[in-house]
Amino acid sequence: MDIKSTLERLNKSKFRASFHLKKEDIEYIKKKGWNTIQAHCQDFISKRLAPAIINNDGKQTPTKGHPVFAAQHACGCCCRGCLSKWHKIKQGINISANEINEIVELLMAWIHIEFDNFKETDIRPVSKTNNKKNNKATPVQLKLF
Ligand SMILES: [Zn+2]
Numbered sequence: 485m486d487i488k489s490t491l492e493r494l495n496k497s498k499f500r501a502s503f504h505l506k507k508e509d510i511e512y513i514k515k516k517g518w519n520t521i522q523a524h525c526q527d528f529i530s531k532r533l534a535p536a537i538i539n540n541d542g543k544q545t546p547t548k549g550h551p552v553f554a555a556q557h558a559c560g561c562c563c564r565g566c567l568s569k570w571h572k573i574k575q576g577i578n579i580s581a582n583e584i585n586e587i588v589e590l591l592m593a594w595i596h597i598e599f600d601n602f603k604e605t606d607i608r609p610v611s612k613t614n615n616k617k618n619n620k621a622t623p624v625q626l627k628l629f
Pocket of ligand 1: 542560561562563564565566567
């Protein structure tokens, strides 16, 4: 997998590009350190995505609560359907150790970029204009495929 071109491809999807690390994710990374984040990433992919049969496939990845979750949605690695669509990884079979490593590499690259680009100023106080926008916003659970 070519990380750079894959990230560029994902960035062209409005839905995928809408995911970003939040302030609490940045603080979590600072607190836990990169090795731990990578270990979590490896663990999530191995347990929640790699098995051939996953009972809650399509719903196993929350949209927030861990930097890796945000990365999974941003990178089309949230469920086997998305892995198949974005990364041509076949459904219904175990994901190989090699593929797991590639997925982890991609997710960690995304998290590093987000971390480096994160600015406190990105968090704007909710203004009246923003409120109006938010009211019109589509539901959080958009189509995942
Ligand atoms: Zn998905």
